[in-house]
Structures are given as structure tokens and as C-alpha cells.
Amino acid sequence: MILRKYILTSFASSFFPIFIVLFSIVSLINLIKIASLTAVVDIDFLELGLLYSYAMPRILYIVLPVSFFIGAIAGISKLTAAYELLVLSTIGLKPTVVLKVFLPFVFMLSFILIVLSQIVTPKAQFLSKQFIKEKQLQAVISIKASQFGQKFGNKMVFIEDKDGKTLKSIKLFEKTGDSSTMIVANSADIQNHDAVVELNLYHGYGYWTDIKNRTQDSLKFEKLSILNEQKLLSQKQFRNFAQYWQKIQTNKGDAWNFALGVCEAFMPISLLFFIIVFGYFNPRFNNNKASMSGFGVFIVYVFSYHDISEFYPFATIAVVPLAWLLLSYFIYTRTTKLRY
Numbered sequence: 001m002i003l004r005k006y007i008l009t010s011f012a013s014s015f016f017p018i019f020i021v022l023f024s025i026v027s028l029i030n031l032i033k034i035a036s037l038t039a040v041v042d043i044d045f046l047e048l049g050l051l052y053s054y055a056m057p058r059i060l061y062i063v064l065p066v067s068f069f070i071g072a073i074a075g076i077s078k079l080t081a082a083y084e085l086l087v088l089s090t091i092g093l094k095p096t097v098v099l100k101v102f103l104p105f106v107f108m109l110s111f112i113l114i115v116l117s118q119i120v121t122p123k124a125q126f127l128s129k130q131f132i133k134e135k136q137l138q139a140v141i142s143i144k145a146s147q148f149g150q151k152f153g154n155k156m157v158f159i160e161d162k163d164g165k166t167l168k169s170i171k172l173f174e175k176t177g178d179s180s181t182m183i184v185a186n187s188a189d190i191q192n193h194d195a196v197v198e199l200n201l202y203h204g205y206g207y208w209t210d211i212k213n214r215t216q217d218s219l220k221f222e223k224l225s226i227l228n229e230q231k232l233l234s235q236k237q238f239r240n241f242a243q244y245w246q247k248i249q250t251n252k253g254d255a256w257n258f259a260l261g262v263c264e265a266f267m268p269i270s271l272l273f274f275i276i277v278f279g280y281f282n283p284r285f286n287n288n289k290a291s292m293s294g295f296g297v298f299i300v301y302v303f304s305y306h307d308i309s310e311f312y313p314f315a316t317i318a319v320v321p322l323a324w325l326l327l328s329y330f331i332y333t334r335t336t337k338l339r340y
Contacts, residue, residue, distance in 0.1 A: 014078065184204050
């Protein structure tokens with residue numbers, strides 16, 4: 001009990017600083033990405049926090065495994081560098097006894113990562129996309145008078161005045177390659193039909209110019225309707241587990257994401273023996289490079305399944321985690337087990 005508390009204290013002193021630093025970095029990247037949405041839609045501070053909360057499961061899924069693995073190695077190596085574990089080894093304490101202290105946390109972390117990657121994160125991403133689509137729809141419907149930078153579909157929109165739902169003196173412009181479109185109308189109104197937004201223009205002119213072909217054309221109209229289909233996710237329901245599993249079996253992209261999530265979740269188990277392989281060393285003859293070595297193995301582990309799982313997702317799940325577990329045990333039996 002005392003030994004367990006002693007090892008976990010050393011682990012905690014390494015884990016939390018690593019976790020806080022990585023969590024802050026990944027959070028900052030996500031906040032910058034979320035803030036960039038303000039160029040497309042209007043988001044206030046509370047909505048920014050809501051989108052960040054949707055990104056939280058993904059952040060934890062990325063940060064937790066590497067923080068745990070490096071923290072465990074750093075915690076053990078810290079005790080080894082102080083000769084404390086080496087002294088205990090001389091009186092018969094095996095490295096596997098130290099490793100057993102981490103076993104409950106390893107299995108608990110793998111379970112948490114499975115839940116995050118296969119349940120919580122997909123749901124959070126669905127809600128995030130739904131929220132953004134709804135904000136885009138609101139931006140399309142709520143076109144403001146005398147304000148530049150507004151868009152309806154791919155067209156820039158400018159109106160001089162607005163009386164209730166009636167837009168007055170509206171102008172639309174779109175440039176695609178060498179061709180451009182300019183539409184001017186005396187008035188317009190917007191109608192929303194189940195996320196298909198219809199812009200009705202009244203009494204105006206349309207101008208089309210193609211610089212490459214040196215052609216131009218114009219059109220006078222009494223009424224012109226332009227559709228902008230938003231494809232709101234709110235019209236769809238989030239998939240249940242039966243639909244999710246069926247999608248994995250039939251959709252290559254979903255199968256790849258599933259394989260990535262499962263292989264990442266099994267990482268704490270697959271690399272288990274590397275904790276004591278790198279954590280144990282003789283400080284008289286070796287420098288403490290445990291954390292760097294552990295991070296290198298973590299990167300190699302990710303690369304070992306990332307690309308191949310795109311083509312063989314289920315085979316990768318069956319082979320890669322088990323292969324790494326056997327490899328880590330083999331290296332342990334040829335190094336740490338023989339010495340300590």
C-alpha cells in the first residue's frame with residue numbers, strides 16, 4: 001500500500017504538468033479554429049464556449065493517452081534516477097510489481113478512450129456541425145441593410161434598406177474564374193422552406209460576363225428566385241449504435257475512423273511494458289532519456305496503424321495492438337527482466 005502510494009505520487013508529479021501543457025496547446029489550437037468561424041457567422045462569447053465544449057472530448061482523446069504514457073515513464077525514471085527503485089530491486093522487488101500499480105489505470109484509461117472516440121466525440125462533432133449550420137442559416141435569413149461582406153450562397157449581397165421582411169434595392173455579385181454575375185433588383189424577400197432558403201428578386205436586371213470568351217449577356221426579369229440549400233443536420237437524427245456499426249462496415253471513411261479510435265484506445269495496454277523498459281536504468285552509466293524514448297515509441301506506434309488502417313481497418317485492429325504488446329514484452333524480457 002505504501003509502495004503503491006509512493007509510485008502514484010511520483011507518477012502524478014509527472015503526469016499533471018505534461019497533461020496541462022498538452023491540454024493548453026491543443027485547446028489553443030481549437031480555440032483559434034473556432035474563432036476563425038467568426039469570419040463566416042456571428043458568434044458571441046457564450047456560443048464560443050459552447051463550441052469549445054463540443055471540442056473537449058476530442059481534446060481529451062488526443063491528450064490523455066500520451067500524457068499517461070509519458071507521465072508513467074517519467075515517474076518511474078524519476079525514482080530510478082534517485083536510486084530508490086534500484087535499492088528496492090536489490091531486496092527482491094521485481095519491475096512487474098511496479099507495473100501492476102498502473103494496471104487498473106491502464107484498463108480504465110482504455111475504456112475511457114473507447115467511450116470518447118466511439119460515443120462522445122462523434123455526438124459532439126454532430127452537435128457542433130449542427131450548430132454551425134444553424135448559425136449559417138440565420139446569417140442567410142438575417143441579411144442586414146448597408147452592411148458589406150454578407151453572402152447568399154456563393155454570391156455577395158448588399159442591400160440599401162430593409163422594411164420588415166422586404167429587402168429594398170438589392171445587389172448580388174459572384175465571380176467564378178473568368179466569369180462574373182451581377183444581379184440588381186428593386187426589392188426582394190427571403191423564404192425558408194425546411195432549410196432550403198429561397199431569395200425572390202422583383203423587377204430587376206441580370207448581367208453575365210465571360211472575359212475569357214469575351215461574351216456578355218443581360219436579362220430583364222419581373223421575378224427571379226435563387227435557392228440556397230443549407231442541408232441542415234437538424235433534419236437528421238444522430239445514428240444509433242446499430243446504424244453506426246452498419247455504417248462502419250459499409251463506409252470506408254467511417255471504418256478508418258473506427259480503427260484509428262480503437263488502436264489509440266488500446267495504446268496504454270499495447271505499450272504497457274515500455275513503461276518499465278524505459279523507466280528502469282542505471283543512472284551511473286546511462287543518462288535519463290526515458291521520456292524522449294517513450295515519446296519516440298508513441299510516435300512510431302501511431303504511424304504503425306495510421307496509414308495501414310485506411311485500407312485494412314479491421315485487420316489493423318486485430319493485429320497492431322496485440323503485436324505491440326508482444327513486442328513490448330519481448331523487449332522487456334531481453335532487457336529489464338534480465339537486469340532487475
